[in-house]
Amino acid sequence: MALRVVRLFVPTGAAAFRAGAAVRTAGIHTSTVRNLRYGWWAYALGERTTPRFKENSKIFCIDGNLASGKGALAQKLADKMGMLYMPEPDVHYLDKMTGEKVPLDTSYNGNCSLEKFYMDPKASDGNSYRLQSWMYLMRLLQYTDAIEHLLTTGQGVVLERSPFSDLVFVEAMFKQGYIRKECVDHYNEVKSVSLCEFLPPHLVIYVxxxxxxxxxxxxxxxxxYLQKVQIDYLKSIETSYKKTFLPKISEESEVLAYDTTQAQDIERVAEDIDYLKFEKGPWIEQDDVTFHHMRMLVEDKQKVANMTAIPRYIPEVTIGAHEFDKGFYSFKSLPGKRYAEGYNEDAGDKGIWLK
Incomplete structure (x- = not known):
């Protein structure tokens, strides 16, 4: 059992992102306490997705190497085109989804460290693959947040990287000897049974x-820790982008590529996007029925997370029953985690018996 499932916690919606959106959302789907969620009855009563779609109701992913200027381009592009910007997730993305006031200990967040990876990428405790495995889950959860936001509001989303491009790090890690071949096989199996359930981005922009x-x-x-990143690792990421990811994703998504100077010209990027016809990929084959099923899937974050927990033993990410039990009860002992939100006296909740 992978360590990630210790937290049986994953919320059913991307409330944090929706709360800040200026676009009107579907009324049946949105409630401060989420008592009224989108579901089968909503669809039966006439709730539809396609009427909300506009010209920029799309998902764009900005990709590139570390420190390549992805974030700046993504933010500017989102502002320019009236889309929602979602910055690249970190190991504590789950804490943001669950609304934690302060990030929880890493033992509840994949038991991994990005800083340790850069300082000691060949650590014998398996941190490198544990980090990569956890980050794939974080990217997948964020991507479902993006799809949910798009289908619920009609507002497009601009992301930094995605679970589709996450493979470049696995290839680079393996090439540099940071992870074992068994880790790559495990990752590929997880990806093969999870990513196939989701539509790819409409557009990938490579910096x-x-x-x-x-x-x-x-x-x-x-x-x-960033000063410890090896040049060979950075070159491997660059090679994987150009030889593996971009050729593959171009079969289903539009692709634009810019150098770092060109990427700063947001007017040019926006103009190039206007010329794209977006006539490839599975998005053009969708209708209200398929969007309904996709909405049902992406709002069930626990189901999405479970896709990445396959029954395969691999020391880097697998834990035993006793360790799982210990982690589960440790998490439940945290303030506000024993019962549902709003029903925990130790977290300061009042009037519990009147709710």
Whole structure:
């Protein structure tokens, strides 16, 4: 059993992102306490997705190497086109989904560390693959948040990377000897049974920044762990993008590529997007029926998370029953985690018996 399932916690919606959206959402779907959720009855009573779709009701993913300027481009593009910007998730993305006031301990967040990976990528405790496995789940959950937001509100979403491009890190890690072949096989199996359930992005924008330039930016960041990133690892990421990911994703999604200077010209990028016809990929084959089933899936975050927990033993991410039990009760002992939200006296909830 993978460590990630210790938290039987995953919320049923992307409330944090929807709360900040200026676009009107479907009334049957949105409630402060989520008593009225989108479901079979909503569809039966006439709730439909396609009437909300506009020209920019799409999902764009901005990809590129570390420190390539993805975030700046994604933010500017979202502002320019009236879309929602979702920054790249970190290991604590789940804490943001569940509305934690402060990030929980890493033992409840994949038991991994990005800083440790950069400082010691070949750590014997399996941190490197545990991090990669956890980050795939975080990207997958964020991607379902993006799809849910799109289908619920009609507002498009701009993401930094996605679970579709996550493979570039696995290939780079394996090439540099950071993870074992068994880890790659495990990752590919997880991805084969999970990612196939979701529609790919409409557009992928690749920011091409040479590995040497990336390393200079990382060294100038002032963060010691980023200064430890090896140039060979950065080159492997760049190679994987160009030889594996971009050729594959171009079969179903539109692809645009810019160097770091061109990516700063947001007017040019927006103009290039206007010329795209978006006539490829599975999105054009969808209708209200298929969107209904997709909405049902993406709002069930626990079901999405369960897709990544396959019954395969691999030391880096597998734990025993006793360790699982210990982690589960440890999580339940945290303030506000024993019962449903609003019913925990230790978290300061009042009037519990009147609710």
């Amino acid at each position: 091409d920044s040479p590995a040497e330039e990336v390393q200079k930016k990382l060294n100038a960041s002032g963060k010691p």
